[in-house]
Each structure stands twice: as C-alpha cells, then as structure tokens.
Amino acid sequence: MKQVSEKVVSRLIIYRKYLKELLADGQKSIFSHKISAYTGASAAQVRRDLMNVGYNGTPVKGYNIKDLMTSISEFLEKENTIEVAIVGFGNLGKSIVDYCNGRNSRLSISAAFDTDPNKINRVIHGCHCYANTEMETIIKENKVEVAILAVPREDAQKVADKLVACGIKGILNYSPTRLQVPANIYVENRDMLMALEKVAYFANNVHGGKNK
Amino acid sequence: MKQVSEKVVSRLIIYRKYLKELLADGQKSIFSHKISAYTGASAAQVRRDLMNVGYNGTPVKGYNIKDLMTSISEFLEKENTIEVAIVGFGNLGKSIVDYCNGRNSRLSISAAFDTDPNKINRVIHGCHCYANTEMETIIKENKVEVAILAVPREDAQKVADKLVACGIKGILNYSPTRLQVPANIYVENRDMLMALEKVAYFANNVHGGKNK
DNA sequence: TTCGTAGTGTGAAAACGTTAACAGTGTTAT
DNA sequence: ATAACACTGTTAACGTTTTCACACTACGAA
Numbered sequence: 001m002k003q004v005s006e007k008v009v010s011r012l013i014i015y016r017k018y019l020k021e022l023l024a025d026g027q028k029s030i031f032s033h034k035i036s037a038y039t040g041a042s043a044a045q046v047r048r049d050l051m052n053v054g055y056n057g058t059p060v061k062g063y064n065i066k067d068l069m070t071s072i073s074e075f076l077e078k079e080n081t082i083e084v085a086i087v088g089f090g091n092l093g094k095s096i097v098d099y100c101n102g103r104n105s106r107l108s109i110s111a112a113f114d115t116d117p118n119k120i121n122r123v124i125h126g127c128h129c130y131a132n133t134e135m136e137t138i139i140k141e142n143k144v145e146v147a148i149l150a151v152p153r154e155d156a157q158k159v160a161d162k163l164v165a166c167g168i169k170g171i172l173n174y175s176p177t178r179l180q181v182p183a184n185i186y187v188e189n190r191d192m193l194m195a196l197e198k199v200a201y202f203a204n205n206v207h208g209g210k211n212k
Numbered sequence: 213m214k215q216v217s218e219k220v221v222s223r224l225i226i227y228r229k230y231l232k233e234l235l236a237d238g239q240k241s242i243f244s245h246k247i248s249a250y251t252g253a254s255a256a257q258v259r260r261d262l263m264n265v266g267y268n269g270t271p272v273k274g275y276n277i278k279d280l281m282t283s284i285s286e287f288l289e290k291e292n293t294i295e296v297a298i299v300g301f302g303n304l305g306k307s308i309v310d311y312c313n314g315r316n317s318r319l320s321i322s323a324a325f326d327t328d329p330n331k332i333n334r335v336i337h338g339c340h341c342y343a344n345t346e347m348e349t350i351i352k353e354n355k356v357e358v359a360i361l362a363v364p365r366e367d368a369q370k371v372a373d374k375l376v377a378c379g380i381k382g383i384l385n386y387s388p389t390r391l392q393v394p395a396n397i398y399v400e401n402r403d404m405l406m407a408l409e410k411v412a413y414f415a416n417n418v419h420g421g422k423n424k
Numbered sequence: 425t426t427c428g429t430a431g432t433g434t435g436a437a438a439a440c441g442t443t444a445a446c447a448g449t450g451t452t453a454t
Numbered sequence: 455a456t457a458a459c460a461c462t463g464t465t466a467a468c469g470t471t472t473t474c475a476c477a478c479t480a481c482g483a484a
Contacts, residue, residue: 013409094303099405188410204357274460439471446465
C-alpha cells in the first residue's frame with residue numbers, strides 16, 4: 001500500500017471534517033481552493049493530497065462532497081471498526097470520551113480503565129470502566145488496537161508497557177511523559193503544557209501566518 | 213531576531229523538559245546523543261537546534277544542564293511572565309489548568325471564563341473564574357496575551373472573535389472547530405478526535421518508527 | 425458546433441528540513 | 455608537554471514537502 005506521511009494524513013483528516021460540515025449544510029460539491037481557504041493548506045496541496053486517496057474530481061464541478069468523504073474514510077480506516085480503550089478516567093479522560101464517542105462511526109472507545117473503586121464497573125458516556133487489573137483480558141477479548149493514555153505522569157510508562165504487552169499498536173498520549181516504546185508502536189504525544197509553551201512562543205514571535 | 217520554525221521550537225520544548233528531569237535527578241551535564249536517545253531527534257539535529265539558542269557546550273563534557281536550560285528558557289520566553297486565560301471551565305478546562313499551572317514559572321493561567329453561574333467567582337486550581345461578560349476588562353487589565361479555548365463547538369468561533377478583539381495574540385484551541393482568525397494570530401489546534409483518528413491510521417499502517 | 429471559462433492532475437522547480445562528515449577543541453592519561 | 459580521545463559546531467550533501475505552472479477537460483454560452 002502507498003506510504004503516506006504524517007502531514008498528509010493530518011490534512012486528510014482536516015479535509016474530511018470540513019466536508020462533513022459542508023454535507024450537513026446541504027452542499028453537493030466543492031473546489032480545492034475552497035477547501036484551501038478553510039483549512040489553510042494551499043489549493044495545489046489539497047489536490048496533491050487527494051491524489052493519495054484515489055478519488056478524482058471533475059474540472060468545472062470540483063469534487064462531489066459525499067463521494068470524496070467516502071474515499072477519504074476508506075483510505076483512513078480500512079478496518080470495519082477500530083476499538084479504542086482509554087486508561088485514566090478522570091476529568092480529562094471523561095471529556096475525551098464524551099467528545100469523541102459517536103463522532104466517527106469506525107472508531108469506538110468502548111472500554112476505560114481506572115484504579116478508583118468509585119469508577120470501576122460504572123458506565124460513563126457509554127463507556128464501561130474496568131479495573132486496571134482487567135486490562136489484559138478486556139483488550140485481548142475486544143481486539144483493542146489503540147489506547148488513549150490520560151493518567152498521571154508517574155504511572156504513564158508502566159501503563160504503556162502493559163498496553164504494549166497486551167498488543168496495542170498505537171497510543172495517544174496525554175500524559176506529560178515521553179514514552180519509551182518499541183519502534184513499531186505509534187505514539188502521538190499531546191502534552192498540554194508543551195502545547196501552551198509553543199503558542200506562547202509564537203504569540204510573541206510572529207510567525208509566517210500559515211497554519212500547519 | 214532569528215526566525216525559528218515550529219519544528220525547532222517544539223523540539224526545544226521537548227529538550228527543556230528532559231533537562232528538567234535530569235536536573236531533578238541531580239545530573240550536571242549531558243551529551244547531544246543522550247538527548248537524542250530520549251527525544252527521538254538525531255544527535256546532529258539536537259546540536260543544530262541548540263545553535264539557535266546561542267548556548268555553547270564544551271567538547272568532552274557536553275552541555276551543562278542548568279545553563280542550557282536557562283538559555284532555552286530565555287530563548288522561548290523573553291517576557292517576564294506571559295499571562296494566559298482559559299475560556300470554558302468544564303472538565304477539560306479544569307484538567308488543563310490543574311496540570312499546567314505551576315509547572316512553567318513564566319506562564320500563568322490566571323483567569324478563567326465561563327457562563328455557568330455555579331463556577332463564576334470561584335477559584336479553582338488557583339485560577340479565578342469570571343463571567344464571559346468580563347472578558348474584555350480582565351484581559352486588558354491583566355495584559356493577557358494567550359488564550360486556551362475549551363468551549364463547545366458552537367461557541368468557539370464567537371469566543372475566538374471576541375478574544376482577538378481583546379488583543380489576544382495566540383490561541384490554543386481544544387474546540388473541535390478550525391477558527392477563522394487574522395493572519396497575525398497564532399492558532400494551535402488540538403482536536404482530540406482528529407488526534408485519535410491519526411493514531412488509528414498509523415496503528416494500522418506501520419510508520420517509519422521515527423518519533424516526530 | 426465552437427469557444428471561452430474555470431476547474432483538475434501532475435511533472436518540474438523551489439523551499440525547507442535532516443543527516444553526514446569532519447575540522448576544531450577542551451580534557452585526560454601518560 | 456604531548457598525544458589520544460570524545461565530544462561540539464558547522465558546512466555541505468541529501469531527502470522530503472510545498473509550490474509553481476501548465477496541459478488537459480467538462481461544461482455553458484452564443
């Protein structure tokens with residue numbers, strides 16, 4: 001299969017989201033320069049990115065929104081449904097599940113793990129919370145492939161090791177630690193303080209303007 | 213002043229964080245290849261990035277951790293203290309403030325805004341919550357330069373417009389919308405579903421392994 | 425039908441980011 | 455002292471990403 005860079009994937013996800021809004025608005029078709037204006041990528045880049053997904057627009061009419069969305073989704077999520085688990089079901093964990101669940105029909109955060117007895121065996125935002133000790137069983141039983149880490153710093157590495165041992169292939173890491181994992185595990189770090197520091201820097205050191 | 217790319221700034225922030233851990237561990241000095249092993253950047257890249265901050269290591273001893281940290285911090289945060297406000301003080305907003313405040317001595321999230329009367333005028337995690345209507349006064353009085361957006365989708369653009377009108381220069385956007393703002397405003401988007409979608413993709417389409 | 429228009433798809437050039445390689449230099453051992 | 459060593463700083467080569475520019479094409483108007 002065609003090898004695609006992180007940047008391209010990120011942009012495809014942005015395009016798809018915009019298309020979804022347009023569709024909800026009742027629009028039928030769209031031009032690359034319109035997608036460009038909204039997403040910040042150049043029109044040429046939009047067209048080039050779309051080459052990867054193998055959908056062709058037509059010259060004067062542009063792209064059919066519904067068909068393009070389908071093509072992007074087939075490109076991004078081949079599997080029927082990708083199972084996701086979240087570890088750490090505090091304020092942050094809950095808000096993640098609350099926002100994500102139900103918004104992508106092929107992604108489902110179906111299990112949460114926590115150590116707090118008050119949360120264990122309760123269902124919050126449609127997500128059953130289990131004890132950390134049940135992690136291995138549940139993950140293997142449900143074929144969970146992706147995990148979200150929302151635990152305190154001191155627990156993060158240990159939990160990550162366990163997740164990797166359970167066969168997890170990707171981690172979305174909201175804990176403020178860089179995880180040490182085998183090279184075949186994909187990790188996306190979302191440290192909030194680091195994000196804030198970055199914004200603070202560019203707020204004071206005006207940047208080209210172009211959005212990443 | 214030297215113009216530095218987003219990637220370099222992101223990596224400098226990662227290096228600084230690692231240095232902080234080393235310092236807490238009681239270490240005195242460090243080599244570029246050690247920083248490399250931890251952060252995923254190559255050793256040459258670490259050295260090249262550090263050229264930007266204008267601190268020089270010494271051949272056999274490497275870099276003095278404390279001095280290097282100071283140099284990076286002076287590079288990243290020139291101002292004495294950068295004031296930050298957060299809009300939306302729900303689960304997500306609270307967990308952001310809880311984690312960030314007190315961890316970078318030059319960044320302070322000192323004001324929160326919300327519409328919920330139960331939160332207004334309370335102090336949570338050292339952060340005073342005001343009514344949205346007070347936004348302009350508070351932001352201008354306190355010279356707030358950076359805002360974190362943690363409001364529902366439907367409110368995000370309106371709030372962003374208001375923040376821009378108040379003179380905010382950078383926005384860390386956790387709302388699931390792409391904000392339309394003037395080119396001189398720096399926006400960092402942190403849509404959680406998009407992050408998850410990206411991880412799901414690369415979990416199923418093994419990537420080079422190199423960490424970004 | 426024919427033409428003009430306004431879009432797409434894409435090869436080639438330019439810009440940007442990364443890696444390699446090595447000269448230069450404190451430090452340590454002899 | 456001197457030599458061997460183990461690192462840094464930096465230049466030049468390399469690779470990747472972005473933009474440019476243009477041939478091509480469906481459509482609508484006359």
